[in-house]
Amino acid sequence: MDLSISVVIYRPNVAQLERTLDTLRDSWAAFQRKGxxxxxxxxxxxxxxxxxxTSMIAAFKEVDTPCVVIAGHGNVGYGAGHNLALARSNGTYHLILNPDVELNPDALDKALTFLDSEPRYGLLTPYVCDENGEQQFLCRRFPTVFDLLVRGFLPERLRALFNGRLSHYEMRDLVNQRDTVINPPIVSGCFMLFRTDVLRRVGGFDERYFLYFEDYDLSVRTHDVSDVVxxxxxxxxxxxxxASRKGWLHVRLFVASMVRFFNRFGWKWL
Known part of the structure; x- marks a missing residue:
């Protein structure tokens, strides 16, 4: 069993990137200590x-883990960047990780141990919380256009009018801190732990998405070949x-990717 990990970086918050890599290294070291x-x-x-x-790369030498920078290709997009790493990977598992994520010390141990004992699952998604400890509901049912626009762009006081609808979309009736959920339709790209052969069978990310919805697309296609947990x-x-908090460029990218997603998998308006 071997693990490859890809982190796509574009104008990162340096302190947050360091924290991501520190917690990744520490979680891997905890797994190694299990022998x-x-x-x-x-x-x-x-x-x-x-x-x-340089210092971030050197820190992985402490845990006997090669850390390689892939550069020179320009800003090819989130999914295409991860595909560059996937092309160099020959491990049993491949972790897609955002540069704004922190791992619990036992996260990799629990994730890899579970997948190694449960071969039916080709993709694992974790419990996610924010920096205040509030759960983020990043498992989703198949969206409607209305759900996405309400959740993404309405002011909070107006969004509250649709809390019941959004709770259903975000699977709050099933996703919690205790219960394993089998085959959530869509999972977040901030942490996707794949069996590498499953990720290769679906062709990795669809590079036609520059940003946003590439994880939705990949989730839907993964269900065609494997179970998700x-x-x-x-x-x-x-x-x-x-996206709405990041400026108009991100809004345009969000809408363009949303249109591509629905064109591929079918439009649901309401």
Whole structure:
């Protein structure tokens, strides 16, 4: 059993990137201490604006883990960046990880141990909370256009009028801190632990998505070849924010990717 990990970087918050890599290294070190005969490799994919990562790379030598920077390709998009790392991976498992995530010390141990004992699952998604400890409901049912626009762009006081509807979309009736959920329709790209052969069978990310909805697309296609599991004992912190809070460029990218997603999988308006 071997693990490869890809992190796509574009003009990152340096302190947060350091924290992501520190917690990744610590979680891997905790897994190694269990005496498993397992290797890992880390790929940092520089889509532009990466800082000097010399010290970050060197820190992985402490846990006998090669850390490689893939650069020079320009800003090819989130999914295409991860595909560059996937092309270099030959491990049993491949972890797609955001640069704004922190892993619990036992996250990799619990995730890899579970997948190694449950071969039916090709993709694992964890329990996610924000920096204040509030759960983020990132498992989703298949969306409607209305759900996405309400959740993404309405002011909070107006969004509250649709709390029941959004709770259903976000699977709040099933996703919690205790219960394993089998085959949530859509899971978040901030942490996707795949069996590498499953990820290759679906062709990795669809590179026609530059940003947003590439994880929705990949989730739907993964169900065609494998079961997916939400495992709440695997825990991470996610510092991400919505498109509407990042400016008009992100709004345009969100809408363009949403249209591509519905064109591919069918439009649901209401």
């Amino acid at each position: 498993r005969n397992v290797g890992a490799s880390v790929f940092l994919v520089d889509n532009g604006g990466a800082p000097d990562m 939400y495992l709440p004992t695997v825990r991470i912190i996610h510092h991400g924010g919505g």
